[in-house]
Amino acid sequence: MTKPYVYMTRKMPASIVEKLEAECDVGMWEKEEEPVPEEVLEKELQTADALFCTISDPVNKENINQAENLKIIATMAVGFNNIDVEAAAARNIQIAHTPGVLSETTADLTFALLMAAARRIPEGIEVIKNNEWGAWAPFFLTGQDIHQARLGIIGMGRIGEAVAKRGTGFDMDIVYHNRSRKPETEKEIGARYVELDELLETSDFVCVMTPYTNETHHMMNREAFQKMKNTAIFINSSRGGTVDEEALFEALKNGDIRGAGLDVFENEPISADHRLLSLPNVTALPHIGSASENTRWKMAEMTANHILQGLRGEKPDHLVSL
Ligand SMILES: NC(=O)C1=CN([C@@H]2O[C@H](COP(=O)(O)OP(=O)(O)OC[C@H]3O[C@@H](n4cnc5c(N)ncnc54)[C@H](OP(=O)(O)O)[C@@H]3O)[C@@H](O)[C@H]2O)C=CC1
Numbered sequence: 260m261t262k263p264y265v266y267m268t269r270k271m272p273a274s275i276v277e278k279l280e281a282e283c284d285v286g287m288w289e290k291e292e293e294p295v296p297e298e299v300l301e302k303e304l305q306t307a308d309a310l311f312c313t314i315s316d317p318v319n320k321e322n323i324n325q326a327e328n329l330k331i332i333a334t335m336a337v338g339f340n341n342i343d344v345e346a347a348a349a350r351n352i353q354i355a356h357t358p359g360v361l362s363e364t365t366a367d368l369t370f371a372l373l374m375a376a377a378r379r380i381p382e383g384i385e386v387i388k389n390n391e392w393g394a395w396a397p398f399f400l401t402g403q404d405i406h407q408a409r410l411g412i413i414g415m416g417r418i419g420e421a422v423a424k425r426g427t428g429f430d431m432d433i434v435y436h437n438r439s440r441k442p443e444t445e446k447e448i449g450a451r452y453v454e455l456d457e458l459l460e461t462s463d464f465v466c467v468m469t470p471y472t473n474e475t476h477h478m479m480n481r482e483a484f485q486k487m488k489n490t491a492i493f494i495n496s497s498r499g500g501t502v503d504e505e506a507l508f509e510a511l512k513n514g515d516i517r518g519a520g521l522d523v524f525e526n527e528p529i530s531a532d533h534r535l536l537s538l539p540n541v542t543a544l545p546h547i548g549s550a551s552e553n554t555r556w557k558m559a560e561m562t563a564n565h566i567l568q569g570l571r572g573e574k575p576d577h578l579v580s581l
């Protein structure tokens with residue numbers, strides 16, 4: 260009996276590949292740090308029964324429509340904005356993702372970004388590396404207090420809640436905005452639901468943790484940044500597309516806001532000449548929210564399991580629902 264064919268868009272550790280090989284034939288893009296070229300992905304999808312992909316693979320309507328055997332797309336991520344979910348649903352192709360397993364790790368990084376931006380840690384490191392540390396000065400590299408400040412979370416979901424919990428350890432005053440209220444979370448974390456304008460106008464830290472959708476595209480635009488306090492710091496570890504980067508650049512340059520901590524950008528990877536990197540008040544990271552060794556292993560194992568479940572005709576543990 261012929262085995263189903265799984266295509267993996269990135270080089271994965273041997274034990275993950277072997278797990279799949281026990282039940283499937285496996286093809287793999289053999290590079291770990293370079294995404295599969297679009298034409299290779301398109302060709303592989305024409306014969307694959309299952310796709311193991313990542314956030315950087317555009318799985319669009321055209322290649323889904325040519326994927327005659329495809330039964331399941333499993334992404335090693337919680338965000339699935341790179342996949343045309345409607346096109347997949349129209350062809351009864353399942354989509355699985357990795358919610359929950361990465362929430363705490365991503366919240367750790369998001370809070371690290373908040374702290375680094377608030378206390379100007381990258382600037383401090385540069386001062387030492389450039390041999391610019393002079394005599395003690397009263398207002399040298401003074402930043403923003405984190406304790407007792409107001410943390411405004413747009414998108415109080417799994418990761419948003421984990422960020423909020425970290426904030427409570429710093430006695431922060433937590434406010435949030437979602438499309439719907441979460442009374443349980445309000446009770447458990449002591450967070451208060453506010454309208455978006457109030458969150459923007461009163462928070463010392465504004466942190467976006469929504470998925471990237473048509474609704475959240477450029478949700479943080481010129482008007483939003485102008486509503487923020489000019490002492491406030493903006494944190495984004497959701498997706499770059501939730502922010503109008505031109506508006507963010509202007510807001511930072513004009514002093515409408517004090518700083519930004521960014522793990523994500525609209526077109527990744529960015530290069531060193533990206534405009535936002537020219538500003539000293541930007542702390543930038545290369546989309547490493549979930550990048551702890553432990554969590555990435557769990558995500559890879561979960562993704563392989565989803566593929567096996569889908570191909571066996573079982574319901575994958577974490578299906579994306581429309
Ligand atoms: N930087 C990184 O490495 C990582 C980034 N991410 C990103 O984080 C995102 C969130 O993940 P996770 O917390 O698991 O997702 P969840 O679905 O648990 O949370 C998302 C939250 O956003 C809210 N939301 C959705 N749309 C809107 C809107 N238009 N306005 C306001 N709130 C909205 C939802 O509430 P409601 O429906 O009530 O509006 C929900 O509470 C992912 O989609 C991904 O893009 C995830 C992991 C790592």
Ligand SMILES: O=CC(=O)O
Pocket residue numbers: 314335336337338339361548549
């Ligand atoms: O950005 C990462 C994800 O899991 O989504």
